[in-house]
Amino acid sequence: MNKNIGAALILALGTFALGPVLAGNDRLTEFSNQGTIGNTRHNLTQxxxxxxxxxxxxxxxxxxxxxxxxxxxxxxxxxxxxxxNAPLWNRTVRTTTYTLYTQQTLSQDATQPGPNSLTCLSCHDGQTAVDSIVNMPGSGGYNGALALNPSAGTMESLLDTWRLNGGDPAAVTHQGLNSDPNSETSCLGCHSPGKTSAATDFTVFALGTDLTNDHPVGVKLPAGSDWNVPSGTFQNIRFFDKDGDNRPDKNELRFYDSGDGFEVECASCHDPHGVPGTTSKFLPTFLRVTADGSQICLTCHVK
Known part of the structure; x- marks a missing residue:
């Protein structure tokens, strides 16, 4: 069966079965964003x-x-x-040179992303399938040689060997967040404008390896009157200790030292497990501090 026809058929059947779930502005990818990571998009079981x-x-x-x-x-x-150097990391991480943000406003050159960015980029740079892991559940699901050293630019054939409860392979293709909506291995094949109407647009989350239009990572903790100074230090982290408990909490921005001094990384502003806001819901896009009133920006920047 043609892949696009099959996807359309699945969508049609899902629409018939779910009925009112698709009404109005609802999307099939919406979660409650409350309680645990299991209720966010980072729960890839969906x-x-x-x-x-x-x-x-x-x-x-x-x-x-x-x-x-x-x-x-x-x-x-x-x-x-x-x-x-990430906690019990189970994902494939490719060796990549990223194109970094370069503007005259930077006082020094940025370094390549450290572990606290590479963990995020292992999905968001679009080179690797979202289900590309080293140690799959169940007996016989580990293949370190292939999973740790994938062929550049391809999705891992190891993933095709996994069986759900001993049955047939669960997936026939393995999607990644690459930026080409016409690619057979792109999440954007459904999650982009003009594609599957019931799927949330993920275009902004497909960062690629060109980071020139994103907040810079790999830039050192700045000094001077234009910047606020983090008040806390814990191991390799400098952080804005809002509650004075001398530990970096989920809702506190931080800088990481991966060997080149304290620098901005993706996890400086984002916690992949979710951070509760003033309501019971997590802050959007896993932010550590709300963007309302530019609070997250003004944590570091004096403007």
Whole structure:
């Protein structure tokens, strides 16, 4: 069956089954964003864990392995990827040189992203399938040689060997956040304007390897009157200690030292597990500090 026809058929059946779920501005990818990471888009099983209606797990089955575990897409208790200094990291991380932000406003050249950016970029640079992990659930799901050293520019054939409960392979292709909506391996094949109307637009999340139009990473903690000074230091982190407890909390911006001094990384502003706001919901796009009134910007910048 043609892939696009198959996707349309799945969408049509899903629309018939879910009915009112698609009404108005609702999207199949919406989660409650409350309580745990399991209720956010970073739950790649696409099965909400808060008891709400299952949203689009069935529609995603052909495009990523549903390991039926939330944490496994990033972490593993055993046989972690030791090529990156990240906590029990379970994802493939490619060796890549990124094109960095360069403006005259920077007082020094930025360095290549450190571990606290590479973990995010292992999905968001679009080179790797979202389900590309080192140690899959169940017996016989580990293949370090292939998963840790993938061929550049390809999705990992190892993923095709995984079986759900011993049955047939769960996915026939493995999507990544690459920026080409016409690619057979791109999430944007559905999640972009003009594609599947029920799918949220993910275009802005497909960063690629050109980071020149994103907030710079790899830039050192600045000095001078234009910048606020972090008040806390903990191991390799300088952070804005809002509550004075001498530890970096989820809702506190921070700078990481990966060997080149304290620098901005993706995790300086984002916590992938979600940060509660003033309501019970997590802040949008996993921000540590709300963007309302530019609070997140003014944490560091004096303007």
């Amino acid at each position: 099965r909400p864990t808060d008891g709400s209606t299952a949203i689009n797990a069935g529609m995603m089955e052909a495009y990523r392995n549903d390991y039926q575990q939330v944490c496994v897409y990033c972490h593993t208790p055993h046989a972690a990827n030791t090529n990156i």
